[in-house]
Amino acid sequence: xxxxxxxxxxxxxxxxxxxxxxxxxxxxxxxxxxxxxxxxxxxxxxxxxxxxxxxxxxxxxxxxxxxxxxxxxxxxxxxxxxxxxxxxxxxxx
Amino acid sequence: xxxxxxxxxxxxxxxxxxxxxxxxxxxxxxxxxxxxxxxxxxxxxxxxxxxxxxxxxxxxxxxxxxxxxxxxxxxxxxxxxxxxxxxxxxxxxxxxxxxxxxxxxxxxxxxxxxxxxxxxxxxxxxxxxxxxxxxxxxxxxxxxxxxxxxxxxxxxxxxxxxxxxxxxxxxxxxxxxxxxxxxxxxxxxxxxxxxxxxxxxxxxxxxxxxxxxxxxxxxxxxxxxxxxxxxxxxxxxxxxxxxxxxxx
Numbered sequence: 499x500x501x502x503x504x505x506x507x508x509x510x511x512x513x514x515x516x517x518x519x520x521x522x523x524x525x526x527x528x529x530x531x532x533x534x535x536x537x538x539x540x541x542x543x544x545x546x547x548x549x550x551x552x553x554x555x556x557x558x559x560x561x562x563x564x565x566x567x568x569x570x571x572x573x574x575x576x577x578x579x580x581x582x583x584x585x586x587x588x589x590x591x
Numbered sequence: 592x593x594x595x596x597x598x599x600x601x602x603x604x605x606x607x608x609x610x611x612x613x614x615x616x617x618x619x620x621x622x623x624x625x626x627x628x629x630x631x632x633x634x635x636x637x638x639x640x641x642x643x644x645x646x647x648x649x650x651x652x653x654x655x656x657x658x659x660x661x662x663x664x665x666x667x668x669x670x671x672x673x674x675x676x677x678x679x680x681x682x683x684x685x686x687x688x689x690x691x692x693x694x695x696x697x698x699x700x701x702x703x704x705x706x707x708x709x710x711x712x713x714x715x716x717x718x719x720x721x722x723x724x725x726x727x728x729x730x731x732x733x734x735x736x737x738x739x740x741x742x743x744x745x746x747x748x749x750x751x752x753x754x755x756x757x758x759x760x761x762x763x764x765x766x767x768x769x770x771x772x773x774x775x776x777x778x779x780x781x782x783x784x785x786x787x788x789x790x791x792x793x794x795x796x797x798x799x800x801x802x803x804x805x806x807x808x809x810x811x812x813x814x815x816x817x818x819x820x821x822x823x824x825x826x827x828x829x830x831x832x833x834x835x836x837x838x839x
Contacts, residue, residue: 506813507746508773516733516818546773558770561824566811568765568827583812583824587771588746589726590778591633591719 499524501576502536507586512543522576528554529572531582544585559585592622592645598691607751609803616801623800626838628701628729630681632664632785633743633750633792635718639667640793642685642721646800648693649685652714653677654700664782675748696773701725705713715796717765718742719789721778730755730763734835739799739808743792747779748799750788751813753826754795760809765829785818 504517532554536544537544547558553572554560560567561583562574595617600607603617623644627634628655638649648806650678657672657680672680685694702728703721710716710732718726726742734757742753742763750819755762761780764779791812810824811824830836 506749511747512750516815529658531761534759548837555769555771556769559766564824566824566826578828584777585715587723587767587774588749588751589721589771589774590633590721590750591629591743 499577501528501531501579502581503531504581504583505585506583507588509543509546509584512546513539524574524577526585527572528560528574528576528582531576542574547584557587559587561581561585592618594618595621596824597688599645602691607717608664611803616797616803617681619801620645620797621647621716624650624712625796625800626650626652626709626716628662628716628725629720630665630667631652631661631719631721632780632782633745633789634664634717635665635667635681635789637717637719637743637789637793637796638681638685638784640790641772641796642692642694644760644797646692647688649697650695650697651678651681651707652697652699652705652709653681654698663699664780664785666782666786667714678688679721694812703728707735709737713738715739715741718802719744719792719793721776723774725765727763727767727770729776731834732839733757734762734764737838739796741792741796741799743788745778745780745785745788748781748784748817749813749815750784750791751811752788752791752795752807753811754799756799756806756807761826761828761834762835764834765832766826768829768833787814787816815826 625702630651648750657677659711667684668680669696706728718729737757
């Protein structure tokens with residue numbers, strides 16, 4: 499199974515892509531996907547999306563199939579999702 | 592409410608023709624006060640567009656002296672003002688451009704000391720500061736006063752605008768309950784990208800003040816100029832938001 503992961507802001511710069519296809523196993527949850535991505539993209543990426551305790555950062559905007567989600571989405575199953583957009587906060591003026 | 596003069600008609604006649612705007616919209620704009628937090632690469636063109644449209648009064652908060660490395664994007668500034676307070680360049684440029692509007696410059700950034708007072712003088716606020724501390728302070732005071740906040744931001748080749756109507760749409764603290772720890776004061780910027788975010792913010796502000804079109808409260812208008820993608824994302828209010836959850 500595959501899902502499209504999109505990035506904006508600093509995450510897009512660090513990942514070096516605005517969008518990528520990521521394979522996942524049946525039954526995988528958001529947390530599994532993020533762990534896989536952190537491994538793929540390295541420590542700076544991981545630091546932007548996760549706390550030291552392994553939770554998604556509260557300032558990371560998570561958009562699932564175009565819908566903004568509030569709160570901890572780490573346990574959400576991926577099976578019915580097609581696109582995840584991860585947005586790091588920006589304040590350039 | 593001050594009505595339009597003959598000179599106003601002469602200057603603004605092309606925008607008086609905009610359906611849904613007209614004399615009523617121009618009068619509403621003329622009688623409105625906007626607070627702009629920082630007039631750099633983003634806030635500068637935003638002020639320019641509000642001034643061009645004929646806003647009644649601009650209150651512009653921006654500290655510090657002009658530097659050479661501001662000049663790639665801060666279009667209200669003047670090369671002959673390097674080393675001098677930015678607000679001096681801002682005043683000179685805006686007054687030369689449209690002397691019929693009132694421009695009040697404050698040589699300070701938004702802070703705990705001035706945020707409440709400055710917001711109390713405005714009908715609408717625009718957030719264009721490079722630090723979340725300032726943006727969240729402005730958000731808090733706009734929610735407390737119940738006035739619209741148009742938060743505009745950019746990074747690299749992308750940007751977004753979040754129009755906020757306190758009590759009705761997600762506020763900035765709903766999205767960022769804490770200061771994002773990784774944001775850095777220095778960010779990659781080309782002025783045209785800042786100006787694009789600024790002008791989306793300016794038209795949202797004009798709409799909020801005049802009732803023109805459909806305000807995009809509760810949405811993030813996001814653009815990526817590298818790929819020329821534009822999208823709108825519906826934002827959820829946080830029922831546990833410490834800033835706006837008690838606002839209805």
